[in-house]
Amino acid sequence: MDNPEKSRLYKFLRLDSIVDHLTGLLEARLELFKLEAKEEIAKILARVLAAMVLAFLGVMIVIFLSFSLAVWFNALLGSSYWGYFIITGAYLLVFVLLVVFKVHKRLQNLLERMLIKEADLADED
Numbered sequence: 001m002d003n004p005e006k007s008r009l010y011k012f013l014r015l016d017s018i019v020d021h022l023t024g025l026l027e028a029r030l031e032l033f034k035l036e037a038k039e040e041i042a043k044i045l046a047r048v049l050a051a052m053v054l055a056f057l058g059v060m061i062v063i064f065l066s067f068s069l070a071v072w073f074n075a076l077l078g079s080s081y082w083g084y085f086i087i088t089g090a091y092l093l094v095f096v097l098l099v100v101f102k103v104h105k106r107l108q109n110l111l112e113r114m115l116i117k118e119a120d121l122a123d124e125d
Contacts, residue, residue, distance in 0.1 A: 066091075 066087050073083030098104060 070083035070087045073086050074080055075083075077083065
């Protein structure tokens, strides 16, 4: 007996249409949230992939430039291996200096600040 009375009460107060509208609104908001999340994920992935491509190209440039310099030093010194040792020593020196002066911590802090700034800019859009 409660169901017919509730149904009449809902119809009288038009609660059934309000519930339908609220349900539709919630579904629309959820769909909008999903679309915005997909868009943000796509933007982040695009940035990451672009950075990876640029990093790969940068590494390739460094590798080929290093080999070229090593071969050039080999030709200059009339050796078949000293050029490679010189270039390896230069990279080892740079590595040791970076570790001694803890540049990796400064670089990490810089990257964190840049990522936070980028996230804040994305939130504003």
